[in-house]
Amino acid sequence: MDLLFFVLLSSVIHGTYGRATGAGSGSCESLIPKHSDIESQPADTSPWTVTPSATSYTPGQTIDVTIQASGGQQYIGILLQARPAGSNVPVGTWVTNVADTKLKECTNADDSVTHSSDSLKPVTTTFTWIPPSSNAGSIAFHATFVADYATFWADVTSVYISYSTSKTLYLILYMATSKNNNHKNNSNCVVVFLKTDTPLPVVYYLIGDST
Incomplete structure (x- = not known):
């Protein structure tokens, strides 16, 4: 018991x-x-x-x-x-x-x-x-x-x-020292890749000599 x-x-x-x-x-x-x-x-x-x-x-x-x-x-x-x-x-x-x-x-x-x-x-x-x-x-x-x-x-x-979705923002900078619009052979062309975690669309920026 x-x-x-x-x-x-x-x-x-x-x-x-x-x-x-x-x-x-x-x-x-x-x-x-x-x-x-x-x-x-x-x-x-x-x-x-x-x-x-x-x-x-x-x-x-x-x-x-x-x-x-x-x-x-x-x-x-x-x-x-x-x-x-x-x-x-x-x-x-x-x-x-x-x-x-x-x-x-x-x-x-x-x-x-x-x-x-x-x-x-x-x-x-x-x-x-x-x-x-x-x-x-x-x-x-x-x-x-x-x-x-x-x-x-x-x-x-x-x-x-x-x-949040991870997007890559491409910032393309064309830094020209010549007034020639043809930058294909420009050795001063710089490409910079920036990474951001904000939900932004991919944006392309073109900065160059317009003359």
């Missing part, structure tokens, strides 16, 4: 207090841990900030997302996603090299990051986000941090980053 009671009690404790191996699927949309009726701390009081390494994203170019504690506090649990404005569906995929964390599928494979144990995570952790292959609009990074069973901050959000 005592053994049966111990087994049942252990099951209750694990089911109520334990998500030591990662956030459950029930938290994918709400970002709220299933900790009975305990409410989240206000997101704007979170000891951790979520900061992307860029202000825009381009398909094929990864972005680092850094979790930084304002003090020395360490979290034990995390759920991290990239979401378009007005949506609760994560986009893109992740790479993690942070100890005791792993990738999770909420809607698509590897679209979320969560913890794999309840160990204390470093004060600063960085995860790598791979953008989707097409324009998903403005994106913010949403995270939930668990300090202990009774204390967590849900849906702590980064600034928004915008979609």
Whole structure:
């Protein structure tokens, strides 16, 4: 009888207090841990900030997302996603090299990051986000941090980053020393290639001697 009671009690404790191996699927949309009726701390009081390494994203170019504690506090649990404005569906995929964390599928494979144990995570952790292959609009990074069973901050959000396509701007400068309009054999012709990440059309500038 005592053994049966111990087994049942252990099951209750694990089911109520334990998500030591990662956030459950029930938290994918709400970002709220299933900790009975305990409410989240206000997101704007979170000891951790979520900061992307860029202000825009381009398909094929990864972005680092850094979790930084304002003090020395360490979290034990995390759920991290990239979401378009007005949506609760994560986009893109992740790479993690942070100890005791792993990738999770909420809607698509590897679209979320969560913890794999309840160990204390470093004060600063960085995860790598791979953008989707097409324009998903403005994106913010949403995270939930668990300090202990009774204390967590849900849906702590980064600034928004915008979609950008990488264009190459060709600036062609013809620097003529001769008044002859035929510059084919002009040794002073200079071609300069400038790279910009702003979504601008390709523009050609021709500067030369018009006489």
